[in-house]
Amino acid sequence: MDLNLGDRAKALEQLGVEPAAHAAMVSLVRDVLPEHEAGLLIGARRWPLLAARMQQLGDGQGQKVLGAHLARLGTDTSWKQGPASALVGRLVEQTHHALTAPPGPVSRVRGVSPGAARSRSTTTSGGAAPGQPAPAEAAVPAHRQAASRVKGTGRAR
Numbered sequence: 001m002d003l004n005l006g007d008r009a010k011a012l013e014q015l016g017v018e019p020a021a022h023a024a025m026v027s028l029v030r031d032v033l034p035e036h037e038a039g040l041l042i043g044a045r046r047w048p049l050l051a052a053r054m055q056q057l058g059d060g061q062g063q064k065v066l067g068a069h070l071a072r073l074g075t076d077t078s079w080k081q082g083p084a085s086a087l088v089g090r091l092v093e094q095t096h097h098a099l100t101a102p103p104g105p106v107s108r109v110r111g112v113s114p115g116a117a118r119s120r121s122t123t124t125s126g127g128a129a130p131g132q133p134a135p136a137e138a139a140v141p142a143h144r145q146a147a148s149r150v151k152g153t154g155r156a157r
Helices: 008-014 018-031 037-043 049-061 063-075 084-100 114-120
Strands: none
Touching: 008 049, 008 114, 018 037, 018 049, 018 063, 037 049, 037 084, 049 084, 063 084
């Protein structure tokens, strides 16, 4: 199947999202999110993929369970944090997480950006000491370093 997310109607059809179910999903999202954010999410390029997941969840477990999953967007508002230019991406990611994580308390464990992880790390980096120039080569983990041969090992000639 060649899915083209640029053609929303065709993508929804290819993913088997029924028009009545789609209208119900749009209504659910508008109930959970503020008007502006709901519009951004529904208008997102990846919306057909989320709609297909919502329909799958609703068909398998019922609309009430689907509503409970989507309600996480209102309780875990971490998608609001960050630059406005990346809001749609955060909304799509958070919605995907809300739809795929099992019901229950919201888990804060998610993909963490490497910069954020480094900024909160308590370990020292393997880089240069303060006041020293940075190493010219990137650090390579020991298990990835090329091993040199020891003289006298291997085949004798």
